[in-house]
Amino acid sequence: MKSNVPPELDFPLERRIGKPSATKLHKQLGLETVGDLLHHFPRRYLERGELTPIADIPYDEDVTLIARVQSANARRMQTRKGTLLEVTVADDASGALGLLHLTFFNGWTAQKELTVGTRAMFSGKVGVYKSQLTLTNPNYVVLNDEADDEEEAKRPIPVYPATAKFNSWDIKKAVDQLLDTMETERLRDPIPQPIRESEHLVGLVEAYEMIHRPAEIGEAYKARHRFRYQEALVLQTALARRRSFAAQEDATARPPRAGGLLDKFDAALPFTLTNGQFDVGRELAEDLARPYPMNRLLQGEVGSGKTLVALRAMLQVIDAGGQAALLAPTEVLAAQHYESITRTLGPLGQGGRLGSDDDATQVTLLTGSMNTAQRRAALLDAASGAAGIVVGTHALLSEHVQFADLGLVVVDEQHRFGVEQRDILRTKGRSTPHLLVMTATPIPRTVAMTVFGDLNVSTLTELPAGRAPISTYMAPLAEKPAWGRRIWERAREEISAGRQVYVVCPKIGEKEEEPGSELALLDYGPTPPGRAEKLDLASVNEMFQQLSETPALAGVRIGLLHGRLDPAEKTETMAAFNRGDIDLLVSTTVIEVGVDVHNASLMVIMDADRFGISQLHQLRGRVGRGGLPGTALLVTRLEPGHPSRERLEAVAATTDGFELSRKDLELRREGDILGASQSGGRSTLKLLRAIQDEPLIEKARAHATALVAEDPDLAEYPALNEAIEDYLNPEKEAFLDRG
Known part of the structure; x- marks a missing residue:
């Protein structure tokens, strides 16, 4: 008889750690089940050796230290409501006594916990106030007396992805409680035992303990390796099963016909x-020519x-x-x-x-x-x-x-x-x-293997004869404002020579973005003090108006194209540009792919820093298609040293799309490669990294292929089957078809 009790990983958290903690975890981090919390892995670990003596504290860096409270005084703030808690702490590292000042704004909990004589671990960024080194609102965890916690102090301390209202220490307490109360005998290991043994992987229960409560840092590394492998095996087995099912489908063979x-x-x-x-x-x-369906990905450079x-x-x-x-x-x-x-x-x-x-x-x-x-x-x-x-x-x-x-x-x-x-x-x-x-977005081989693993991949790398190379330059207006005028003079030179020009803008009007666009404009947040005011992004409507009044472009036939135009108008505008009836086309990214105007030789991309690397590479591929040399100008108003200029420098430095895609991954991680989001941020992959873990993915792929060949339905591996169902729910598994 089948039990109505859910598997341990699907068990509600409140049944294991109590409702108050479970409610906070759900509200702050979206965690609901035992599996959700167990798989909320630490992002790093602090070792005892990493702890900084106060005497050696560096300014303007993140530090972690163990110290004892020497004094704690709370007073009302004069300029705003609330209280300010001022704490002085000291350590005695190698006999060099050091003092550090901590401040907590409205730190009610800290006021109760950080009494004189309390020993705690503090973590935060070092600042200076009135010539004294300070930590403002640092994270902390109270430690037991030395006699009780000597062994505990040697343990690496996990640091979890957290929020301001639910910090890493609170998550650690919840995880400790869960590890002590969950029914480990109800956990089933998704990695088959022969594979565990051949790859020297620790068991599942042991791995959860080692990743959350390692006795020494080597245990944490072993556990992380095991879970990386588990992710790779689950993903590759899902893909191998898709390949197997596809091979069993019937398709009409379509062999070549001589003389046809x-x-x-x-x-x-x-x-x-x-x-x-x-x-x-x-x-x-x-x-x-085969009687089962072809499933093939054809990737290649633009053109x-x-x-x-x-x-x-x-x-x-x-x-x-x-x-x-x-x-x-x-x-x-x-x-x-x-x-x-x-x-x-x-x-x-x-x-x-x-x-x-x-x-x-x-x-x-x-x-x-x-x-x-x-x-x-x-x-x-x-x-x-x-x-x-x-x-x-x-x-x-x-x-x-x-x-x-x-x-x-x-x-x-x-x-x-x-x-x-x-x-x-x-x-x-x-x-x-x-x-x-x-x-046309080049994908490094390991990413293709991870995302499009159920498709056979073919790659075109060489450009056909007649495709001229594209020269790409960054136009940094912050330090070279005169280039702003020169850009349009350069456009006029191309047009006077009988060629055509694209001008690409990141948005349509004051508040409109391209409908249905993959583009998520990068937002740089509030303007830092001392910097120029935040700049409005160039829009198609304003740029069309501005260029119509630019003396260097007098008499030039200018067109306008974006996704909100009537379809018939869009088609006619593109056809007119194709025929040569329009000299300069101001457009959004609607021309990003497929547009093929052989006479276009120059592309000016306004506010290019707001586009991703792959999109810039796609856009510039619209020029130089007819044997004429192509030029792309990446216009930016960002000041020197802004991190987003690194992307523009990368695109200007090479036209090798595969090199750029690797650089893109380095700068933004894989993104949610199993889901709809293709940019950085949260990744469905928790520990696995497509580029760094290439050898591991190769091994997991080989194991997965062998498992599915032997047992396509995975009847002998129910735990692996459950892991696939859980990790790749139908919505996510569907995305394996698209990447």
């Missing part, structure tokens, strides 16, 4: 494929020819009697893909027209802004099979859209789509269609 549309297309190409395009094309051709590789895969599917759908995240990008594919195919994309080639196909565009007649015609082309290639936005996902025989789904910029949206498209085939995911 693809061969005719290749014969008509006015250039030779790069070695990379040829090799990746062969990988795709082999995948498509490396991903769309051409994808088009050749589409033509192979058409040769085998199927259709291909290309899903793009925006109408601008869908229209660009449609025009690019139609132009590239030439007569081979004019199927059904008088005198067209027998093997020619038809390309159809389907977007939400089409009128009823256009939409009806596109739906008929897709459903009848007349269109071999259907390019569209989310409109392709509508229940009204049917295909005659959908054989391949190509998703551009996969991170813009939810897994449920992609799966809707996959259900529109007679059997599961093959899947090709494209991204």
Whole structure:
């Protein structure tokens, strides 16, 4: 008979540590269960050897010390309400007596606990007040007398991620209480015993004790290694299971056909494929010829020819009697893909027209802004099979859209789509269609292995002939204000030479950001004292007005583009820029991906410090696409020494997207790689780090693959199965498809 008692890790905290503590943990840190608190790991440890003697305290640094209270006096503050507690503490390190002054604003608890003679550990940042070293509102924990705590004082002290209202010491007390009261016999280790033994990993119960209450620092490292491995194994097993299930699905094999549309297309190409395009094309051709679905990620530098590789895969599917759908995240990008594919195919994309080639196909565009007649015609082309290639936005996902025989789904910029949206498209085939995911954001191999582990990864690194290198420069207006005028003179020079210019701004109007944009503008908080006032971000509307009145640009045809424009207006503006009817286009990041104007040679990115590294790299890839040298100017008004200028310097220093993506990770961590957020901050990965832990991830991947090959349902490993269900709940596991 199955017990109604939940597993120990799912047990409510209040049943183990009492309601008051559990309520605080929930309110302050969002922790509700035994597992939540156990996995709220210390972020670092303080060792006895790290404790600073007062005589050696450095100014303006964080210190931790053990000292005894010499005096404690509370008085009312004169300039504001409340009391000020002034405490003097002393230590006797190596015989050198030192004094330190502590101040607590409204420190009611400190006033009760820090009485004369009390010994405590204090932690905080050292300041100076009236020529005396001080700690203001330091964290502290009261220690027992030396006779009782000699051994305790040797233990490393865990420092937990905390809040102002629930500090690290309080969390430690709650964890200690939990470790003493939980039923350890009800914990099941998700790492199978043979793997634990081969990798020399400590057991689960022992690991919880060692990570939260290590007797010495080596124990904490052992426990952290064990939990890193556990994370890697759980994640890689989930991915291996997905690969296994995908391999069991049926798909229609789409082998190449000699003398068909693809061969005719290749014969008509006015250039030779790069070695990379040829090799990746062969990988795709082999995948498509198999009777189970291809699941492949195609990544490559901006301009490396991903769309051409994808088009050749589409033509192979058409040769085998199927259709291909290309899903793009925006109408601008869908229209660009449609025009690019139609132009590239030439007569081979004019199927059904008088005198067209027998093997020619038809390309159809389907977007939400089409009128009823256009939409009806596109739906008929897709459903009848007349269109071999259907390019569209989310409109392709509508229940009204049917295909005659959908054989391949190509998703551009996969991170813009939810897994449920992609799966809707996959259900529109007679059997599961093959899947090709494209991204222009280069991903280091270990991150690809971690995020896209259920996809086979193909990478294009070399640029095709005719792609000129892009020169990138930072334009620091804080120290070189004259450059502000020179930028527009430089733009005029490009336009006078018959070329075109992009100007990119981080927002649309005074308060509007680009709708649906991945961009989370970085906020630098309040302006520090002595610095210039906080600057308003450049907006498309204001920049359009300003440039229209700039003498250097007199007579220049200026266009405006952003996501809140009417779809028809957006399409027409982009088409006009494409035709050369607009010389300078002021835009938001709506032009970030896919826009392909060969005559554009200069991009000016205003307030470039507000964009991430990968976005800057994407944006500058819009210039230098037609054999003309491209130039990107990263305009910043930040003062020298601001940490965000490091990102701009990194982008200006290299055009190697993979090097930049590693730098990006160093600066911002992985972000929530299993969830929607792709920027820094909280990470779903608690201890595992994709770059640093590459060897460990490789081992876990090998173990996971072997486990799933032997037991696809993990029936013999229920604890591992539970860990997958718990760690990768359905919502998070779904994100493994998108990254």
